[in-house]
Amino acid sequence: MALKYTYCDKNLFKEPELYHYADCENADFLPSWRNSRENKLKSIRNIERENSSSHSKSSNLNRKELGQKQKSLILILTNLNNDQDNSKDSNIILRELLKKYEVFRRLYSYYSETINRLPNSELASLDEYLLFAKVLASYAEKNKNLQYLSTLLKLVDALCSLDLKVFDESQLNSLKKIISLENRLILQWENV
Numbered sequence: 001m002a003l004k005y006t007y008c009d010k011n012l013f014k015e016p017e018l019y020h021y022a023d024c025e026n027a028d029f030l031p032s033w034r035n036s037r038e039n040k041l042k043s044i045r046n047i048e049r050e051n052s053s054s055h056s057k058s059s060n061l062n063r064k065e066l067g068q069k070q071k072s073l074i075l076i077l078t079n080l081n082n083d084q085d086n087s088k089d090s091n092i093i094l095r096e097l098l099k100k101y102e103v104f105r106r107l108y109s110y111y112s113e114t115i116n117r118l119p120n121s122e123l124a125s126l127d128e129y130l131l132f133a134k135v136l137a138s139y140a141e142k143n144k145n146l147q148y149l150s151t152l153l154k155l156v157d158a159l160c161s162l163d164l165k166v167f168d169e170s171q172l173n174s175l176k177k178i179i180s181l182e183n184r185l186i187l188q189w190e191n192v
Contacts, residue, residue: 003026003028003029003032004032005029005032005033005035005036007019007036007157007161008036008040008157008160008161009161010161011161011162011163012105012157012158012161013105013106013123013158013161013162016104016105016106016158017105017154017157017158018105019154030186030190034183034186036160037156037160037179037182037183040160040175040179041176041179041180043164044164044172044175044176045176047164047172048169048172048173051169072109072110072111072118073107073108073109073110073111073124073128074109074127074128074131076093076097076111076115077097077128077131077132077135078131080093080094080135080139081131081134081135081138086139086142086143091139091143093115094135094136094139094148095147096115097115097132098136098147098148098151100115100117101132101151101154101155102151102154105154105158106123106124107123107124107128107129107132108121108122108123108124109121109122109123109124109125109128110122126162126166126167126171127171129155129158129159130159130171130174130175130178132155133152133155133156133159133178134174134177134178134181136148136149136151136152136155137152137178137181137182137185140152140185141181141185141188146189149185149186149189152182152185153182156178156179156182159175159178160175160179
């Protein structure tokens with residue numbers, strides 16, 4: 001019987017997955033992961049078709065589920081995304097955010113200059129997580145860094161664990177691009 005990819009079966013923002021004893025060595029792991037992502041892409045395309053036939057309104061459900069969008073984390077991530085040279089400082093900042101996500105399985109909207117969460121900071125928004133995924137993918141590809149790729153895989157698991165109804169059209173499009181990029185990165189690593 002084929003292995004079922006179970007890392008998207010629950011909302012990973014509410015119930016974080018620690019990936020202890022993940023069955024990654026099983027021969028069926030990668031095909032089941034790939035099948036899980038392909039199914040998510042099909043679901044996104046179905047929603048896009050439905051939305052194109054009936055003009056859909058933007059959903060605010062994601063704000064309730066993940067927190068209000070704040071500028072501070074968006075600014076940090078935007079600066080990282082715009083750093084085409086992947087400077088040493090940018091890599092240090094990204095590694096700090098990566099550690100925060102790996103340890104706590106969540107990010108917050110406000111950080112100090114030293115990337116410490118500020119008191120009373122709200123959880124990051126869906127837009128912030130999508131931008132974080134985009135930045136991780138970009139840095140993983142440019143730096144050939146497995147640590148960035150590993151965190152990207154976990155973050156995309158969390159994004160895929162959400163009900164697609166929480167995404168607006170723009171966010172669905174971003175998720176679709178991130179899943180495709182994630183798949184391309186995995187194919188590159190498979191061929192190394």
